[in-house]
Amino acid sequence: MSFYESLARLEQLPYESLWQQFQVEDVKRALCKDRLEESDLLALLSPAAEPCLEEIARRAQRLTRTHFGHVMQLFTPMYLADFCVNHCTYCSFSSIYDFPRKRLTPEEVRQEAVAIASTGLRHLLVLTGESRSESPASYVKECVEILHEYFPSVSIEVNPLSTAEYRELREAGVDGLTLYQEVYHQETYRKLHVKGPKRVFRNRLDAPERGCQAGFRSVNIGALLGMYDWRQEAFMTAMHARYLQDKYPECEIGLSAPRFRPYLGEFNPNSDVTDRALVQIILAYRLFLPRSGITLSTREPAPLRNHLIHLGITKMSAGVSTEVGGHSQDGGTPQFEISDERSVEEITDMLKANGLQPVFKDWDLLRLQA
Amino acid sequence: MLDPFVIGGITLSSRLFIGTGKYSRNTLIPEVVASSGSQVITVALRRVDPESRDNIVSHIPPHMTLLPNTSGARTAGEAVRIARLARAAGLGNWVKIEVINDQKYLLPDNLETIRATEILAAEGFVVLPYMSPDLSAAIRMKEAGAAAIMPLGSPIGSNRGLRTKELLRILISEVDLPVIVDAGIGRPSEAAEAMELGASAVLLNTAIATARDPLLMAEAFREAVSSGRKAYLAGLGPVEETAVASSPLTGFLK
Ligand code: SF4
Numbered sequence: 199m200s201f202y203e204s205l206a207r208l209e210q211l212p213y214e215s216l217w218q219q220f221q222v223e224d225v226k227r228a229l230c231k232d233r234l235e236e237s238d239l240l241a242l243l244s245p246a247a248e249p250c251l252e253e254i255a256r257r258a259q260r261l262t263r264t265h266f267g268h269v270m271q272l273f274t275p276m277y278l279a280d281f282c283v284n285h286c287t288y289c290s291f292s293s294i295y296d297f298p299r300k301r302l303t304p305e306e307v308r309q310e311a312v313a314i315a316s317t318g319l320r321h322l323l324v325l326t327g328e329s330r331s332e333s334p335a336s337y338v339k340e341c342v343e344i345l346h347e348y349f350p351s352v353s354i355e356v357n358p359l360s361t362a363e364y365r366e367l368r369e370a371g372v373d374g375l376t377l378y379q380e381v382y383h384q385e386t387y388r389k390l391h392v393k394g395p396k397r398v399f400r401n402r403l404d405a406p407e408r409g410c411q412a413g414f415r416s417v418n419i420g421a422l423l424g425m426y427d428w429r430q431e432a433f434m435t436a437m438h439a440r441y442l443q444d445k446y447p448e449c450e451i452g453l454s455a456p457r458f459r460p461y462l463g464e465f466n467p468n469s470d471v472t473d474r475a476l477v478q479i480i481l482a483y484r485l486f487l488p489r490s491g492i493t494l495s496t497r498e499p500a501p502l503r504n505h506l507i508h509l510g511i512t513k514m515s516a517g518v519s520t521e522v523g524g525h526s527q528d529g530g531t532p533q534f535e536i537s538d539e540r541s542v543e544e545i546t547d548m549l550k551a552n553g554l555q556p557v558f559k560d561w562d563l564l565r566l567q568a
Numbered sequence: 569m570l571d572p573f574v575i576g577g578i579t580l581s582s583r584l585f586i587g588t589g590k591y592s593r594n595t596l597i598p599e600v601v602a603s604s605g606s607q608v609i610t611v612a613l614r615r616v617d618p619e620s621r622d623n624i625v626s627h628i629p630p631h632m633t634l635l636p637n638t639s640g641a642r643t644a645g646e647a648v649r650i651a652r653l654a655r656a657a658g659l660g661n662w663v664k665i666e667v668i669n670d671q672k673y674l675l676p677d678n679l680e681t682i683r684a685t686e687i688l689a690a691e692g693f694v695v696l697p698y699m700s701p702d703l704s705a706a707i708r709m710k711e712a713g714a715a716a717i718m719p720l721g722s723p724i725g726s727n728r729g730l731r732t733k734e735l736l737r738i739l740i741s742e743v744d745l746p747v748i749v750d751a752g753i754g755r756p757s758e759a760a761e762a763m764e765l766g767a768s769a770v771l772l773n774t775a776i777a778t779a780r781d782p783l784l785m786a787e788a789f790r791e792a793v794s795s796g797r798k799a800y801l802a803g804l805g806p807v808e809e810t811a812v813a814s815s816p817l818t819g820f821l822k
Contacts, residue, residue, distance in 0.1 A: 447672055
């Protein structure tokens, strides 16, 4: 049994009529419940929830504050390599674009680490393009071993790996896995992923579960919003998270709600995810999964981020570069354009001004001590 | 009123333990300490970063007894390593064992907790295990060398009060160790209720940290805990039917 089987059932739901079917009362009922069911999640994502957004936001905020307090965990991504064998129609690292690719040497990894650590950040998310030959698990492992000298917590966002590879990385000190499905709607998935191993939908869909089995402390999933109907995509994401959480209670399942961003190519998404829609999605995630971390990236512009921190978000990236080596050298090609260019210090100040405590360190890997 | 509370060889006059985890700024910690009158404060080792400019421990007034917790531990082995690290980092030899395998409700794993208690107590730690209120587990924790037990009132951060009241009542009457009610207390009245029941102390974090005015709330809890304790001492606590040792009505049946 994998989430794929649940997905097969969920795909059959008559979404068009479902979205119209829900009434304000269904939303209000969901608001009173402790543990929300599938139908409550649908209600919260339906148009019927739109007039109740403020009420939902109040509950989401209350839930977030009781479970997480007035704190916001900060982290930053670090790009190790931009080689990629895939062609995804929405990404600058796609193999069809011709630009000088690079991969950090151990020395450069160290330089980046020093530059990032000097900002005070202690949580790192390392990323690569998808290339088993240029940035294999063994390379990621070498880098993580260096990075551990500077960061108590390192997570990865790389191509889907086998359970054995995940286990090896966990043993090397990786404690979290981030892997976005990008698109849950299978037909759209096939269209957007034109070439390369990423075309195998199921290999990607099952990878977070392999991560849970390999024993990562946290697994973070998400849909790239804007690629297909956002209500349905958000619904699938949350159901996927619930599936993992129910089956692997020892693993912290987190969610992200990334929106599509400009990149090198021309592709324009066909579904417009407005700020209102994004808020509705985040709130639905919070109510459906009250204990799950929700990550907000610098894809969103600063003024919007300043508001979203009150609505269920528990982790934010700060001081971000989406280029390989972008923290200590120039000249890379960004994977996509970021919107919030503020430094770690500026984000820290903003959080404090909003009554939140920025948390730089919230985890420590214990493998080194006997 | 003289009602000292001794734990791990330390005499405490306050029966309110507080946390450090959820404040909007670390600088609130000393203020909350002052308003609450608390003398014991928990800190998650995973949050401690000695290299950080804003190290959480540096905000804790020196007179406080630190109660490092093993939050993040999924097994007894991890809890043991965290406890040893905390002691090595100079946080003292008290430890609150928290072994949690369930990220949905954050309920403790009593079995792993008993194992960790055994190992750490043997190493000279003052061990305070956080637990689901279960009598046999509590007895095993005592046998394993716990200095007190910390059963939950309701799940962490839920502010639902003493949903486990009947079980707490049993633990208090049956286990010969201080019972510190941890987790779930959302209001001062609930803290008072736990104290009236005969709990030795209560531990709180969310209720103070997320109040609109944390300092005023800390003061409210200080008074509630002290009132509840007085009520218990005054004999208003629960009157156990089984506490009547000999029955005067049937005493003639010899
Ligand atoms: S999204 Fe990932 S797999 Fe697709 S082109 Fe970009 S880097 Fe490669």
